[in-house]
Amino acid sequence: MREHPLARVLLRGATGLVLAFLVAPMLAVVVLSFSPTELMVLPPRGFSLRWYEDFLTAGRWVLATRNSFVVAIATTLLATLLGTAAAIGLQLGRFRGKALLVTLLTLPMVTPYIVTAASMYFAYALVGLTGSLPGLVLGHTVVAVPFVVMAVLATLQTFDANLLRAAASLGAPPTAAILRVVVPNIWPGIAAGAVFAFATSLDEFVITLFLAGPGQFTLPRQMYASVREFLTPTILAAATLLFLCSLVFLLASESLRLRSARKTLP
Amino acid sequence: MRRTNWLAALLIAPLLLLILGSFVVPVGLTLFRAVADREVAAALPETSALLASWDGQGLPPEGAFAAVARELAAALEERRIGDLAQRMNFESTGLRTLLLRTARAGDRLRAPYADALVALDARWGQRDTWLMLQRASGPTTSLYLLRALDLTRTPDGTVTQVAVEEKLFRTLFLRTLWVSLLVTFLCLLLAYPVAYTIARLRAPWSSVALTLVLIPFWSSVLVRTTAWYVLLQREGPVNDALLGLGLLDAPAQILGTRIAVVVALVHVLLPFAILPMHSVMTRLDATYLRAAASLGANGVQRFLRVWLPLSLPGVAAGGAMVFLLAVGMYTAPALIGGDRDQMVTWFIANFMTRDVNWGMAAALSAYLLAMSGAVIALTRLLTGGAVQTGARA
Numbered sequence: 001m002r003e004h005p006l007a008r009v010l011l012r013g014a015t016g017l018v019l020a021f022l023v024a025p026m027l028a029v030v031v032l033s034f035s036p037t038e039l040m041v042l043p044p045r046g047f048s049l050r051w052y053e054d055f056l057t058a059g060r061w062v063l064a065t066r067n068s069f070v071v072a073i074a075t076t077l078l079a080t081l082l083g084t085a086a087a088i089g090l091q092l093g094r095f096r097g098k099a100l101l102v103t104l105l106t107l108p109m110v111t112p113y114i115v116t117a118a119s120m121y122f123a124y125a126l127v128g129l130t131g132s133l134p135g136l137v138l139g140h141t142v143v144a145v146p147f148v149v150m151a152v153l154a155t156l157q158t159f160d161a162n163l164l165r166a167a168a169s170l171g172a173p174p175t176a177a178i179l180r181v182v183v184p185n186i187w188p189g190i191a192a193g194a195v196f197a198f199a200t201s202l203d204e205f206v207i208t209l210f211l212a213g214p215g216q217f218t219l220p221r222q223m224y225a226s227v228r229e230f231l232t233p234t235i236l237a238a239a240t241l242l243f244l245c246s247l248v249f250l251l252a253s254e255s256l257r258l259r260s261a262r263k264t265l266p
Numbered sequence: 267m268r269r270t271n272w273l274a275a276l277l278i279a280p281l282l283l284l285i286l287g288s289f290v291v292p293v294g295l296t297l298f299r300a301v302a303d304r305e306v307a308a309a310l311p312e313t314s315a316l317l318a319s320w321d322g323q324g325l326p327p328e329g330a331f332a333a334v335a336r337e338l339a340a341a342l343e344e345r346r347i348g349d350l351a352q353r354m355n356f357e358s359t360g361l362r363t364l365l366l367r368t369a370r371a372g373d374r375l376r377a378p379y380a381d382a383l384v385a386l387d388a389r390w391g392q393r394d395t396w397l398m399l400q401r402a403s404g405p406t407t408s409l410y411l412l413r414a415l416d417l418t419r420t421p422d423g424t425v426t427q428v429a430v431e432e433k434l435f436r437t438l439f440l441r442t443l444w445v446s447l448l449v450t451f452l453c454l455l456l457a458y459p460v461a462y463t464i465a466r467l468r469a470p471w472s473s474v475a476l477t478l479v480l481i482p483f484w485s486s487v488l489v490r491t492t493a494w495y496v497l498l499q500r501e502g503p504v505n506d507a508l509l510g511l512g513l514l515d516a517p518a519q520i521l522g523t524r525i526a527v528v529v530a531l532v533h534v535l536l537p538f539a540i541l542p543m544h545s546v547m548t549r550l551d552a553t554y555l556r557a558a559a560s561l562g563a564n565g566v567q568r569f570l571r572v573w574l575p576l577s578l579p580g581v582a583a584g585g586a587m588v589f590l591l592a593v594g595m596y597t598a599p600a601l602i603g604g605d606r607d608q609m610v611t612w613f614i615a616n617f618m619t620r621d622v623n624w625g626m627a628a629a630l631s632a633y634l635l636a637m638s639g640a641v642i643a644l645t646r647l648l649t650g651g652a653v654q655t656g657a658r659a
């Protein structure tokens with residue numbers, strides 16, 4: 001089934017332009033971050049790593065990086081644990097209202113982040129969780145965990161429930177059956193959820209803006225503050241490093257997707 | 267079976283508790299805060315109680331004058347008058363001064379208080395002042411929800427429009443709606459041919475093209491917004507290019523304009539439109555197209571009567587997702603836009619942090635939630651719930 005040659009040329013041309021529009025701003029940031037001077041002009045007039053050196057030696061950027069990774073790792077662990085357990089529970093259970101429960105657990109995904117953030121701020125202020133690391137991790141977990149639930153539920157669709165019955169008939173207690181039969185079979189889904197959770201936490205800005213204390217700067221918060229203050233290529237170095245992280249997430253998620261796709265092939 | 271359900275409940279419970287405690291209850295509290303009215307009853311309990319039994323005719327009894335003088339002085343003394351003053355000032359500008367002046371005069375006032383207060387400030391002799399205090403005694407108020415629509419209540423309770431110079435929020439909601447719809451429309455317009463082309467490309471080109479969509483999808487919203495901030499500067503590459511092409515004579519101020527906000531939002535949200543369309547189109551059954559062709563349909567007919575209708579669920583899902591994310595987007599307009607380009611989200615943040623008017627922040631949040639809820643409900647209705655909305659933002 002072929003399109004008219006002219007239509008095909010037009011479609012491919014339009015697609016190329018849109019894809020260029022999508023990718024070009026990021027490429028520009030990467031190129032400009034190697035600028036030898038404070039001037040951000042294209043094409044660059046030379047090559048220098050001074051802004052990366054600045055990033056790695058400036059206390060506030062190093063601190064923000066550390067904070068970001070501490071929060072992201074804690075969020076990933078918590079979200080993956082709770083999300084995987086809940087998804088397995090949702091798959092195992094035979095009760096009414098399951099669809100409603102899935103909707104409830106994934107509601108933070110479609111709620112405007114600013115509303116979630118403002119609400120958390122009110123509620124956390126009541127119990128003294130604002131401005132604390134646990135508060136920030138809980139906040140990030142709430143918005144990251146729906147992705148884990150969705151990813152694990154999707155993989156569980158391909159899980160053969162007979163394996164669980166076999167484990168039970170061989171005398172395995174339910175916890176052992178889950179840990180030694182279910183989890184090894186669905187780990188690509190769990191890992192994909194974890195990658196999503198990590199990326200969500202690392203990018204998260206609005207909730208951090210409300211919940212973080214005055215000294216709790218994460219990379220996005222530091223970037224936002226720096227851009228508003230004075231734009232230097234150091235910000236672009238930070239942006240490039242975050243961009244590299246997202247490429248790693250993309251690679252990880254795609255290879256996991258391929259792996260689980262291979263599993264489901266007959 | 268029963269044991270399995272116990273195990274399932276045990277596995278679901280921790281996450282359910284987290285979501286309830288850290289999301290559902292807090293959002294519920296916010297909705298409650300949009301109508302809660304506690305400041306007056308908390309600072310002036312006795313006055314509130316006395317006013318509750320006042321019939322609203324003439325002026326309240328001497329007891330209410332005495333109570334308000336004493337309780338205002340006490341509230342000032344104990345430094346808890348701020349919330350009250352702000353709440354009443356939001357009801358009617360100028361009441362803050364009246365309350366603070368009365369509180370400071372507290373010790374010097376002598377019975378009969380009705381005369382002493384009116385002598386201090388003639389507004390205590392006006393029925394409207396007392397009606398407003400009576401109405402603000404709680405426990406609930408429609409003040410914030412009305413004000414978020416540029417409406418207010420006169421002291422005797424009729425709903426009217428606020429003064430022209432105070433009008434703000436209807437324009438704000440219309441702007442939010444207009445920018446979000448425009449961004450959604452542009453995203454769908456750009457996304458459809460891309461999704462179509464990628465779905466029909468052969469491997470490995472389809473994967474290459476899809477990767478170019480996934481790269482921005484995975485990278486941080488703030489990184490991409492910062493990129494536009496750099497590109498659109500007065501001395502930035504976009505201005506350079508426009509000058510070089512002869513399209514501009516002098517560098518233009520692009521940052522802080524509506525165009526900049528729309529371009530950045532389209533860039534940030536475009537992958538969320540392409541990906542659902544692409545996933546629907548790759549699963550689209552090509553035998554229908556062959557059937558249409560064998561029945562004599564030409565290319566245009568095949569597209570309009572077969573491909574387009576079959577791909578609409580993807581369009582609906584992508585459009586809903588883009589719209590949801592656009593109305594809720596804070597980062598991009600805040601960084602790229604000027605004061606006149608800000609959306610509801612920016613005002614929520616401002617009421618939270620700068621003005622500390624939590625009632626207004628909550629009321630705007632309630633309307634924003636209603637907008638999002640309506641879009642989700644509409645999408646479910648249109649697609650029969652077949653397409654899951656939801657993605658990383």
